[in-house]
Amino acid sequence: MDAQPRVIVFSTPSCSYCNLAKKYFREKNIKFRDVDVSRDQAAARDMVRRSGQQGVPVIDIGGKIVVGFDRPKVDKLLGLK
Numbered sequence: 001m002d003a004q005p006r007v008i009v010f011s012t013p014s015c016s017y018c019n020l021a022k023k024y025f026r027e028k029n030i031k032f033r034d035v036d037v038s039r040d041q042a043a044a045r046d047m048v049r050r051s052g053q054q055g056v057p058v059i060d061i062g063g064k065i066v067v068g069f070d071r072p073k074v075d076k077l078l079g080l081k
Contacts, residue, residue, distance in 0.1 A: 005062025005078070007032035010047040014038075018057040021069040028080060 007025065009032050011018030025032045037044040037056060051058045051065045059066040061077040075081070 004031060006060075007062075007078075008035060008060040009033070010035050010037050010043065010051075010058040010060070011056050012036060012038040015056045017069045021057050021059060021074070024069070024071070024074075028078075030078060 007030055009018065009021055009025070011022065011034060013036065022032070022034060035043045035047070037047055047056075047058050048054060050060060051067055053067050055067070057069055059069070059074060061074065064077055066073050066077065
């Protein structure tokens, strides 16, 4: 098993897709850093700079950006079946 790429989830507490994504990562034992962009303006700017998007979730997997909880894309980037 290769080392897991770094996973960052840019999210807000009220975002249902964010919570779905985080629940999915926990179920798959994927370690991730959760960044609450509603409370951290610098992180919100960083997220927009990385993704060009205002909406959440934005998921950064080893430097590759997934906008929204796109499970097939997430699985592919993490090498999950």
